[in-house]
Amino acid sequence: MYDVCIIGAGATGAAAAYWLARKNVQVVLADKEADASFGVSKANSGIVHGGFHYSVSKTLKGKLELEGNRMFPAMAKELGFPYNQCGIIVVAYSEDQLEEVRKLYNQGIENGVEGIEFCSKERMYELEPKLCEGCLGGVFAPQGGVVEPYAYVFSLVEDAERNGVVFERNFEVVSAEYQDNVWKMKSASGKELSAKYVINAAGLYSDKVSAIFGGEEFEILARKGEEYLLDRLSPAYPTRVVFPVPTHTSKGVLVIPTAGGTTMVGPTAHIVPDKDDTDTTAPDREEIFELAQYMVKGVSKRDLIAAFAGLRPALAGGDFMIKISDKAPAFIQASGIQSPGLTASPAVGKLLVSLLEKAGLKMDDKKDIAPVPPKRRLREMSAEEVDELYQKDPAWTNIICRCEKISEAEIVDAVRHGHVTLDAVKLHTRAGMGRCQGGFCSAKIWAIISRETGIPVEELTKRGKKSNFFNGSIADVAFKGDSYETK
Amino acid sequence: MKRNEYDVAVIGAGAAGLAAAAVTAKAGASTVVIDRDVRPGGVLNQCIHNGFGLHYFKEELTGPEYAARMIRKATEAGAIFRIGSSVMEISPAQADGRRALTLYSKESGVEIILAKAVILAMGCRERTRGNLATPGSRCAGIYTAGLAQRMLNVEGKLPGTSAVIVGSGDIGLIMARRLTWSGIPVKAAVEIQPKPAGLARNIAQCLEDFGIPLYLSTAVTKISGKDRVESVTIAPLDDPTAERVIECDTILYSVGLIPENELSRKAGVVLDPKTNGPVVEEGVYETTEKGIFACGNVLHVHGLADQASEEAERCAESALRSIGMR
Known part of the structure; x- marks a missing residue:
């Protein structure tokens, strides 16, 4: 039996696991998907927001955003995930927009954001020479930046695992009973878990999970955002994250210098009825390119390499709901964590630990925390450094992904950390994320996963469940009369 | 770090690279031919259909046969091979005009090769679904034709149970036949151009x-499927409302x-925006x-392997x- 079960291994659940791993309690992190970050956390803009979009005193999300923002540099240094504190600019193109930008600046000042600047036109072009003509001024928040969201979540989960947290993949909670001060939970496949306390960090499905535990009744709305990724040689790659002036529903379409070195444009914001609907659409694509091309020079569909959509789990009212449940016992809600949930997550995780304490779970700090093993990336190393690593492990000089320069050693490291689907290996290493989109490297990666895990290639999946790649082998095909059939 | 010197370094051991190496080695130039794959031959190795060599060898060969003859030619001429080796960088010209190539391989680690030429x-590589930004789901079952060809012809894995080919490039057409022969019915090939x-x-x-x-002047407007492809929606360009849904679990892009x-760009080579070469x-x-x-497909895309070798x-x-x- 565990002290705590965290449901949902996205940024929120993973951050809670990371902080709980520093306490002397037994923790299990359960997710319905084949890996961490496979829901909301993998498909977003990857922005560490600057602390000026929301009021710190009037909204919980504003407060936690600013706290999270301040925690990111140290966490990135400790855990080694890709993070770039490049700063955020908001661009105004009209007198009206300049008014709005002034409000954002004032909010930032009121919030106590360090270094925030109200910028003249000249200052804006100095900060971002790739801005299109017509900018009248804007805001610069130097503390904002970008992060590889999945790499961040994976690093939190892996650190938690090193420090004793158990990660249960493919565990979809379908029922829960509270007996003798213990939650007994069952998964869709019939597995069981029990824990004294439960944290609901189930993202889009936190409404459903709350209902299973008899917690608060609410509805999570899925607000879809599409994103379009450009080749790393795109001339549009900006120096800062470029924001337009926000509307009342979203922060608008951005031009993002991703932490992985590619340019990304998006997202849109439309409520969708289906929480599994991550389809991209032609109208959003056109809308995004039109808006992005208006802001930054060199944005071109010619450089497109991939598109995806993510869903923001929004509560009515728009703020986060993080509290001890008033209805279900020993149950903590972390729901409605849409943007800026990624930025806020380190602080959200800490808050969840303090709520557990408040709810009665006694815990002390652990004495020994396992050190984080160094994270090496071939593409960041000189030939001399690579040759040195080769002396210890020749897999370092075997290039698997030519577009993103990923070595066999990095693929093996991902697999040995339990990432056995093609998407998880991609998100962990960037292999397959470049311009050929896995055309050359997928076959090599399938072979490595299979070799490392013993899972036959035919059974490997893109992202778990029924996302298999293959339907048996050519040896199974038989010629029957005038047709060919598979056994 | 190993260092070696050659007169000529050829990057790529496919139809073009092998032919070039055979010529330079035969002329007495010390020649190294480098390829990332674990065997030379390039994409020819997965093209197990015939139709190769009619111009160059004056007889009809399969891809692997064509590759084997070219490998023999280069080997007999004295070319040295570096397989499983990736060229990471080509240096600017040194004072003596030579360039340093940085190679990574599992075999030798980091190797620097100095070459006069x-x-x-x-x-080349294949354009992908991502380049086109076809709307819809990012589920499993979407491959470039070349990747499916490799999985079927080299690894012996069946990519699905029923398929639609997007585009009408030669690899896609060849794969339509190959899938049919493998018990995977091909429901359609969909080409956005009129030809x-x-x-x-x-x-x-x-x-x-x-x-x-073969549907010409027709666009793929949506890919549907939760875990794996379930259908593809197509519509004629002149009547976008006349959509039709084709059920399949596999989509090949050609x-x-x-x-x-x-690599060329990084070395400062200027590219032609029309050919991308x-x-x-x-x-x-x-x-x-x-x-x-x-030379070959890195310069511009050729119709036949023979043409790449001749060039x-x-x-x-x-x-x-x-x-x-000379």
């Missing part, structure tokens, strides 16, 4: 002979090839960087002249 023969992209013989032998419909020139002097094949030559021989002669060996 460098011949680029890296071939098919592939060779007429492939339209006849790979689609018509099997009764596979929508064009792009010369693979990131290096700008070269007519008949000389030298790029804007002195001592760096280009590579002319390029190799030119490279030999530049180092005074």
Whole structure:
């Protein structure tokens, strides 16, 4: 039996696991998907927001955003995930927009954001020479930046695992009973878990999970955002994250210098009825390119390499709901964590630990925390450094992904950390994320996963469940009369 | 770190690179031919269909047979091979005009190769669903035709149970026939242009002979599926409302090839925005960087492997002249 079960291994659940791993309690992190970050956390803009979009005193999300923002540099240094504190600019193109930008600046000042600047036109072009003509001024928040969201979540989960947290993949909670001060939970496949306390960090499905535990009744709305990724040689790659002036529903379409070195444009914001609907659409694509091309020079569909959509789990009212449940016992809600949930997550995780304490779970700090093993990336190393690593492990000089320069050693490291689907290996290493989109490297990666895990290639999946790649082998095909059939 | 010196370094051991290496080695130039794959031959190794060699060898061969003959030619001429080796960088020209290539391989770690002339023969890559931004789901079951070809012909894995081909490039057409022969019915090939992209013989032998419909001037408007592809929606360009849904669990993209020139770009080679290949002097094949030559599909996409080999021989002669060996 565990002290705590965290449901949902996205940024929120993973951050809670990371902080709980520093306490002397037994923790299990359960997710319905084949890996961490496979829901909301993998498909977003990857922005560490600057602390000026929301009021710190009037909204919980504003407060936690600013706290999270301040925690990111140290966490990135400790855990080694890709993070770039490049700063955020908001661009105004009209007198009206300049008014709005002034409000954002004032909010930032009121919030106590360090270094925030109200910028003249000249200052804006100095900060971002790739801005299109017509900018009248804007805001610069130097503390904002970008992060590889999945790499961040994976690093939190892996650190938690090193420090004793158990990660249960493919565990979809379908029922829960509270007996003798213990939650007994069952998964869709019939597995069981029990824990004294439960944290609901189930993202889009936190409404459903709350209902299973008899917690608060609410509805999570899925607000879809599409994103379009450009080749790393795109001339549009900006120096800062470029924001337009926000509307009342979203922060608008951005031009993002991703932490992985590619340019990304998006997202849109439309409520969708289906929480599994991550389809991209032609109208959003056109809308995004039109808006992005208006802001930054060199944005071109010619450089497109991939598109995806993510869903923001929004509560009515728009703020986060993080509290001890008033209805279900020993149950903590972390729901409605849409943007800026990624930025806020380190602080959200800490808050969840303090709520557990408040709810009665006694815990002390652990004495020994396992050190984080160094994270090496071939593409960041000189030939001399690579040759040195080769002396210890020749897999370092075997290039698997030519577009993103990923070595066999990095693929093996991902697999040995339990990432056995093609998407998880991609998100962990960037292999397959470049311009050929896995055309050359997928076959090599399938072979490595299979070799490392013993899972036959035919059974490997893109992202778990029924996302298999293959339907048996050519040896199974038989010629029957005038047709060919598979056994 | 190992260091080696050659007169000529050829990057890529496919139809072009092998032919170029055979010429330079035969002329007495010390020649190294480098390839990332664990066996030389490039994409020819997965093209197990026939139709190769009619021009160059005056007989009909399969891809692996064509590759085997070319490998023999290069080997007999004295070319040295570095397989499983990736060229990470080509240096600027040194004072003596030579360039340093940085190679990574599991075999030798990091190796620096100094060469008087460098011949680029890296071939091309396939355009993908992402380049087109086809709307819809990012589920499993969406492959480039070349990846499906490799999985089926080299690894022996079946990519699905029923398929639609997007585009009408030659690899897609060849794969339509290959899938049919593997018990995977092909429901349609869908081409956005008014004319098919592939060779007429492939339209006849790979689609018509099997009764596979080819929809011209038709767009793929959506890919649907939760975990795996469930259907693809297509619509004629002149009547976007006349959508139809084709059920399938596999989609192969055969929508064009792009010369693979990131290494060339990094070395300062200027590219032609029309072909995506290096700008070269007519008949000389030298790029804007002195001592760096280009041939085959890295220069522009060829219809036949034979043409790539023939061009590579002319390029190799030119490279030999530049180092005074012709």
